[in-house]
Amino acid sequence: MSKVGILVLGPAGAGKSTFCNSIISHMQTIGRRAHLVNLDPAAEPSKYEFTVDIRDLISLDDVMDELEMGPNGGLIYCFEYLLENLDWLDEELGDYNDEYLIIDCPGQIELYTHIPVLPTIVRHLQQQLNFQLCATYLLEAPFVVDTSKFFSGCLSAMSAMVLLELPHINILSKIDLIKDEYSKKRLKRFLNPDPLVLTDSANKDTSSKFHHLNTAIANLVDEFGMVQFLPLEVKNPDSLNTILSYLDDVTQWSESQEPKEPADQFDIEEL
Known part of the structure; x- marks a missing residue:
């Protein structure tokens, strides 16, 4: 029995929600089960409904209306409230064994730098719920073709890697938006x-x-x-399969699966 969680991190607009939906769709296509966990109190579901949704506990809109807070202060309040009610998270996540949980996180970097909210949640998931975790950090490919912006993205990714202390996979999203040949050539130097x-x-x-x-x-x-990037094309199954193979390796997904009997792998009538 294994519990695997993939934290999807990155700045706002990097394509985290699109990646979550795409990787879940790909996993379903190849016959694997995955669930979408929303830890962003301001998010709305898009293609797939949230299996676990922090807004069932607290929402950013309610905090902003009732406490007259701005979006950043309200977000911090939501996570402080979550930390005070981790038993809710335990109850919501406790029954998922041998299935991937794709955990969509907010884009505000201060949640794991200035205020160590996500590191605290990570430790709780590991120590109390025995989850095998991996972090993915997304940066937009059109953003990093400028070297100074690439430096900025690298430093933010490294910050997450150091503070979360998790196996980490960096991803360049929105590769399909790079159209001109000059930008494509520049982009190759940033993958490795x-x-x-x-x-x-x-x-x-x-x-x-x-x-x-x-x-x-x-x-x-x-x-x-450790700062290398995998290219992501959300409509390309090969791209998604490559990223999923890295996630499987990092989380040791295959090693934790129970061996199947021959009858489970073939049609009985074929044997």
């Missing part, structure tokens, strides 16, 4: 970045007073040794 190439590119686009900083960031990305 070379620090020297990144430094040269950044130095060409910035003032000389930033060259030392560019070099330091590029070397940090290289020394960290």
